[in-house]
Structure formats: C-alpha cells, structure tokens
Amino acid sequence: MTQAPAVEALGQGELRAAHTLFAAAIHRGPADDAAWARTSELYSPGRTLGVHADGALAATATSFPSGLAVPGGAVLPMAAVTRVGVRADHTRRGMLTALMHTQLADVADRGEPFASLRASEARIYGRFGYGIASRGRTVRVRADPTVLRPDAPRGGAVRLLRRDEIVPVLREVHGRIAARRPGGITRSEGWWSMAVTRRVEVDRAHVLAAVHTGPDGDDGFAVAHRGDGPGFPERSLEVLDLHAADVPATAALWRFLLGVDLVEHVQANLRPLDEPLELLLTDPRACAVLGVDDETWLRIVDVPTALAARSYGPADAVLLGVHDGVLAGNSGVFRIADGSAERVGPLDGSVRPELECTVAALAMAYLGDRSPSELVASGWWGAPDPSAVPRADAAFATPVRPWCGTYF
Ligand SMILES: CC(C)(COP(=O)(O)OP(=O)(O)OC[C@H]1O[C@@H](n2cnc3c(N)ncnc32)[C@H](O)[C@@H]1OP(=O)(O)O)[C@@H](O)C(=O)NCCC(=O)NCCS
Secondary structure, eight states: OOOOOOEEEOOGGGHHHHHHHHHHHTTOOOOOHHHHHHHGGGSOTTOOEEEEETTEEEEEEEEEEEEEEOTTSOEEEEEEEEEEEEOGGGTTSSHHHHHHHHHHHHHHHTTOOEEEEOOSSTTSSGGGTEEEEEEEEEEEEEOOTTOBOTTSOOOSEEEEOOHHHHHHHHHHHHHHHGGGSTTOBOOOHHHHIIIIIIIIIISOOOOEEEEEEETTEEEEEEEEEEOOSTTOOSSEEEEEEEEESSHHHHHHHHHHHHTSTTOSEEEEEEEETTOOHHHHBSSGGGEEEEEEEEEEEEEESOHHHHHHHSOOOSOOOEEEEEEOSSSGGGOEEEEEETTEEEEEEOTTSSSOOSEEEEHHHHHHHHTSSSOHHHHHHTTSEEOSSGGGHHHHHHHHOOSSOOOOOOOO
C-alpha cells in the first residue's frame, strides 16, 4: 500500500508560496506585493496546510474562521475552506485527499461544527462529505428606469458611498442582515480586505457602492461595476455584492441599479433562488435567467451539534440514520421531534432508522435547499420506511431558500 502524503501546518514564511501555488493551480499569476499585503490577511495563523514533495511545496489548502446561520437563526462556527490547489505535476496522487482528511480533523478539534467551500468543479468534494447546500441563479435584467412595476414596493432612500466609506458601512450592514437567512455567513476582516479593500485601494477599480435606508436605518447595499468581461453585453453593470433585509430594500436597490445612466443591462450571479425579480418587473421577461449554479458546499463536521442547532417545522418524530465515512463519530441514528434532534443510537443498534443518508446528502437538506422527498426520489437518501418521508419534509422545510452571497 502506498503511504498517504504527509500534511503539515505551514508557517507564516510559506504562506506566500502557498498562495502562489494556489493561484497557478487556477491558472493565475502570483500576487504583487500590494495585492499580497491585502490577500495575506485572509490567511489565519495556523490554518494553512501543505504537502511537500522533493523539498518544495506541492499542495495546499487553508480556511478562515466564520459563522454559519442555520434555520431558526442560530449562528455556529464554520471553517471557510479556500485556496485549495495541487501543483499540476503532482495531481491524482492523493494530496488533496490527505489535505482534506487532515483539515476536517483539525476543524473538528477546533470545535467548528461546519466547514464550507465554493467548488471549482462539482466532482471534487462529495467524497469528503461536502454537499450542495445552497444554490444561486445568474440573472440579466434589461435596464431602464421604468422597468419596475409602478406598484412594486418603493423602499426608502438609496445613497452612493464615497470610496473611504465602502468597507466600514458595508461591513456594518452585512453584519446585521446576512445571518437572517439560512446559509448566511459572517465575513472576517481578512475577507473584507481581500475582496473589497484590495479592489478599491490596490486595483483602484471603479465601483458603484450604494446603501439603502429603510424605516429602521441602513438595511441593504449593492456593489457593482462595469461588466466588461466575457459574456457581458455592451453597457452592462455587473453586480458584485447585493444584500437586502427585505423585499422593499431589494426593490429599491434593483431600481437604483436599473436606472443608472449608460447602462442597458444589469447582470448578477449567484442571486437567491427566491429573489422576486420577476414579480417586481413590469415585464417579467426583462429578467433572463442565464443559469443556476451551486453556491455553498457544506460539510457537517459535527452532526449531533448541527442537527440540534437548527429549528424544525411541526412534524411527528422522524428517525434518521446518518453515515459518515470520514468522521466516523458522526454516524448514528438521530430522532428529530418537537423542534429538535438528538442521537438515539448507533447505526447497527436496536433503533432502526426510517430514513438514511450520507453526511453529504444530509448537507443538501440541512439548510433547506432540497427536500427529503426529492432526495429520496433521486436516490440520495434511502427510505426503509417511506411513511417517514412527508414527516421529514415537514420537519426540514424552511420559510426561505438558503443563500449565502459571500464568495471566498
Ligand atoms: C482539484 C485538485 C485539488 C485535486 O487534487 P488531487 O491531489 O489531484 O486529488 P486526489 O489525488 O486526492 O484525488 C482524490 C480523488 O478525487 C478525484 N478527483 C480529484 N480531482 C478531480 C476533478 N477535478 N474531477 C474529478 N475527480 C477528481 C481523483 O480522481 C481521485 O479519485 P479516486 O480516489 O477515485 O482515484 C487539483 O486537481 C487541483 O489543484 N486542481 C486545480 C485547482 C482547483 O480546482 N482547486 C480547487 C479549488 S475549489
């Protein structure tokens, strides 16, 4: 049997090499000093792992601490996994597998019940117990100031931010509203630095950053810039970030974006599946849906804690068997009843599960993206007792679709 590659925690001195390796793995060049000064803030001490081969770094992965909002509103610690890359001459030798196993054990040791990532390809992470837990749609809306129905909610005032206001104002508003929806996450200082400060201060890029003020103060924002990449029509705006606490704030921010001069289309990707754009528009066909993509890949690292932390809809008890091939301590039979969940036995014990799933397939239902019945129908979940399916549907249902809106 060949030995698993040795994984080590990288010191500060190797972080830039790790970042350069990751960048090359996604076909990008190394960061210059100014960009690295900002990007480096995303690397949290002690959380970057590496595999060496022949004295050089050959593979890396990191994570930063975040928090995940679960149905019911609790926010639990989450490892935001990112910067995963293996040198092109060392792929398919088990380096990612070794990194993932070490990282999951480390996240569990840190007491973080969740890990989450955004996947470059959909076939990579399921084997490690990650499942698609939220999705988003790419929309292109034909712009003109009258595009919203006259009786659509008007919302409050929208104001543009000065460049020096962008990060402090957005950070404050995001911190207040993002966790209202299952799947929302907290953004670290390093995330703001890497994603926004770098764009504004280092790239000196032009961005439109607008804030909406509702009856209780600032409750939404939109950041956009000229969409000039491949796939963008002439005179388009690309939305980079848009969070709104409610439908009036959503309507006001879209009305603002669609009314900006010299703009014929506004395009945004990974928008919430239930964002009611078509309902707000005079002509619902002015909103073209260009695609639906996976957003949150969720790894439930501590199943008992995660199942106990979320709320459940009213339903009679369900016995759910969960199988975890990587973190075996998670496996067991869980009873979901009276709005909570607890482990009631091992998988091969006397309590027989009515429904069964892997930890990855549990993630697909956990935030409310997929219903147990569609997961049973498509073979992701097993149903030794099919009568439990409607009960599980009622228990797992959430009033809103899960969505994160933070790319990392
Ligand atoms: C994706 C990547 C990290 C995989 O690393 P790796 O060290 O080759 O992965 P492993 O050798 O541990 O592969 C584990 C298993 O996953 C499979 N796998 C790995 N990458 C895959 C991919 N892109 N598509 C399909 N299967 C893949 C392997 O075939 C292997 O399967 P097996 O056990 O049945 O043989 C690496 O190819 C890479 O750096 N790609 C470019 C950058 C990137 O996409 N990073 C991820 C950002 S989210």
